[in-house]
Amino acid sequence: MPIHLPSFFPLRAGRVHEVYGPASTGFAAIAAASAGNAALWVRETWQGDSLHPLGFLPFLNPSALLCAQTKDQTDSLAVAEEALKDGTLPCVVIEITRPLDLREGRRLQLAAKAGGTTGLCLIPEGMGSNAAETRWRATPIYDPAREDSTLMRWEIIKNKSGTIGAWNVFWNAQTHRLHVVPPVAQRPGPAHAPG
Amino acid sequence: MWFPRLPSDRVLRTHPVEGPFALSQRLGAAETLYCLNAAAERAGLHRGMRLADARSFCPELLTRPAQPDLDARFLASLRRWAGRYCPWVGGDGADGLVLDVTGAAHLFGGEAGMLADMQARLTRARINHRLGVGTTRGAAWAQAHFGGTEDGLLALPVAALRLPAETVTALQRLGLRHISDLTAAARAPLARRFGPALLTRLDQALGDLPEPITPEAEPPHFATRITLPEPIGLVADVMAAAERLLAPLCAKLQAQEMGARRLCLTLRRVDQANQQVELRLAAPMRDAPRILPLFERGVAEVDAGFGIDQIRLEAVQVEPLPLQQLGHATTQANPDRLNDLITRIGTRIGLENIQRFLPADSHIPERSFLIAPAAFSTPESGWPSPRPRPIRLFAPEPILHSGPTPPPRFRWRRMTLTTARAIGPERIAPEWWLEDDMWRTGVRDYWRIDTGEGRRLWLFHTPQSPGWFVQGEFA
Numbered sequence: 266m267p268i269h270l271p272s273f274f275p276l277r278a279g280r281v282h283e284v285y286g287p288a289s290t291g292f293a294a295i296a297a298a299s300a301g302n303a304a305l306w307v308r309e310t311w312q313g314d315s316l317h318p319l320g321f322l323p324f325l326n327p328s329a330l331l332c333a334q335t336k337d338q339t340d341s342l343a344v345a346e347e348a349l350k351d352g353t354l355p356c357v358v359i360e361i362t363r364p365l366d367l368r369e370g371r372r373l374q375l376a377a378k379a380g381g382t383t384g385l386c387l388i389p390e391g392m393g394s395n396a397a398e399t400r401w402r403a404t405p406i407y408d409p410a411r412e413d414s415t416l417m418r419w420e421i422i423k424n425k426s427g428t429i430g431a432w433n434v435f436w437n438a439q440t441h442r443l444h445v446v447p448p449v450a451q452r453p454g455p456a457h458a459p460g
Numbered sequence: 461m462w463f464p465r466l467p468s469d470r471v472l473r474t475h476p477v478e479g480p481f482a483l484s485q486r487l488g489a490a491e492t493l494y495c496l497n498a499a500a501e502r503a504g505l506h507r508g509m510r511l512a513d514a515r516s517f518c519p520e521l522l523t524r525p526a527q528p529d530l531d532a533r534f535l536a537s538l539r540r541w542a543g544r545y546c547p548w549v550g551g552d553g554a555d556g557l558v559l560d561v562t563g564a565a566h567l568f569g570g571e572a573g574m575l576a577d578m579q580a581r582l583t584r585a586r587i588n589h590r591l592g593v594g595t596t597r598g599a600a601w602a603q604a605h606f607g608g609t610e611d612g613l614l615a616l617p618v619a620a621l622r623l624p625a626e627t628v629t630a631l632q633r634l635g636l637r638h639i640s641d642l643t644a645a646a647r648a649p650l651a652r653r654f655g656p657a658l659l660t661r662l663d664q665a666l667g668d669l670p671e672p673i674t675p676e677a678e679p680p681h682f683a684t685r686i687t688l689p690e691p692i693g694l695v696a697d698v699m700a701a702a703e704r705l706l707a708p709l710c711a712k713l714q715a716q717e718m719g720a721r722r723l724c725l726t727l728r729r730v731d732q733a734n735q736q737v738e739l740r741l742a743a744p745m746r747d748a749p750r751i752l753p754l755f756e757r758g759v760a761e762v763d764a765g766f767g768i769d770q771i772r773l774e775a776v777q778v779e780p781l782p783l784q785q786l787g788h789a790t791t792q793a794n795p796d797r798l799n800d801l802i803t804r805i806g807t808r809i810g811l812e813n814i815q816r817f818l819p820a821d822s823h824i825p826e827r828s829f830l831i832a833p834a835a836f837s838t839p840e841s842g843w844p845s846p847r848p849r850p851i852r853l854f855a856p857e858p859i860l861h862s863g864p865t866p867p868p869r870f871r872w873r874r875m876t877l878t879t880a881r882a883i884g885p886e887r888i889a890p891e892w893w894l895e896d897d898m899w900r901t902g903v904r905d906y907w908r909i910d911t912g913e914g915r916r917l918w919l920f921h922t923p924q925s926p927g928w929f930v931q932g933e934f935a
Binding site for chain 1: 797798800801802804805808809813814815816817818819825828829831834839840841843844845848849850851852853854855880881883910911912913914915916932933934935
């Protein structure tokens, strides 16, 4: 029986989620866009790469994006906790550089619960915290059909309150909606001959 | 009230010097004397003299550079002090004060008593001064600068009328040396020869024309303090005291239609050590219940020692914040809450580190946006969308390939990637009017490469100094 993405995404508010994989930035942008069009992005100053606001244009208005530059992860977590608890910004994205322990993860969860906001940690692979509500793996896929495509594969590999699943999705910049590409077996068209 | 040596008195008050002393000022190419003390004047020096000449006259002369801005501030503090005599105190040039003591002199035992009081206090403060009192402002000025009594105003030289130097010279050439000569002369030819300014000054000195003084209002001072009978040390107590201080401060800010941008809470301990809690706000604010919780973090970090017995709260930086009409349509809650959040985060990581993106007019990808502190900028719209841009940019990472067409296979970050689709090129030329080392290699041909492995990268080729680089990744 197919599991529908809308029961997992948009991400549950009042919880902190995790995502890793090469397409995690795109995942975070889509998550922020579907959580409410404004977000705080917490990252550490020393990180070499930078966000490009024009790249966010298909997803959400770059003017609605605030970026907090912190000196280390302790500050990042403090800022994220404060913002999650406050509830003014519907989405807080935190770039994690070292694994969170259970206490830190739990504090973020409690803060998100207090503010009713969505937290999203961009983690390096294998640095997940047990306190996270869901953990996603986002990888880009080559889309032979469309140019300028944002086709990705989203796999939910940990879920505290539900099952896991995998979907191929892409973001439609015109309609500002996420589209799920049906699995090959269910696509319209001539059915494959069995065997 | 004239202070003939105000600048040098200001310096000598803090660093007393025996013997000749002068302040020097650079005028054009030469150092000239700006102000000197009595000993230097006795040695034969005068204002405007070259410093080198003065040194040869008087080898033991001590000099310091002049600071006219500090002199102006010193005069302003003297003006505040002069407010003890009467409420109407105005500045008179760079080195004088004028007081309208009408109706105030009897409080000091008449004009003579008041002059004696001023004299005593200024002498004690070691400020050279010349006082003059008269029925008009011009008469008092003449008496302060040229001495004599009020009856003798007519006997004073014409220079006592606050005239420009060339007018004075011209009058003396005509034989009009004293004010009495002027009053005796016919007015019409004088007005024709020297313009109306001369007669205006004459009438002002004689009281035929009014000359009001413009007292300068004290700039509002946004600070409050509280002194406690017993030292306190608990955070809750300090916060309660801060709450008491905040209420009058905010009321004052409201009356002046200002909002505090930076607040400083100074806690003086019993052992006279000061501890400061600084609060920088993301937006001008004068709402006590909203400001108070923002102090909590700073107050909790203070070391109270043996207790705190004096607390002072000052709005160090204020900005105009007009009163706002309350209306049902205004949704003020959201920006206020966002500003509060920015302030709270800013107390931890610094207000400059919370940034927002602003559009900028440039084709260079790194310069197509500005990063501005969120607290000191407003969101702007009008983002250009020339072509799809990557969501992440990094410093260009070279890959091994040559030729103008994108590589069919390449290695990047220890991955072997195959090009499944290449979109481009998009040529971006460097902005030659800006110096940028990154763009020394000339124009760039940008390609969007969709790899068969999935990743969508932003590559560029520099035809003028061949090479291929990866600069960004699309969502």
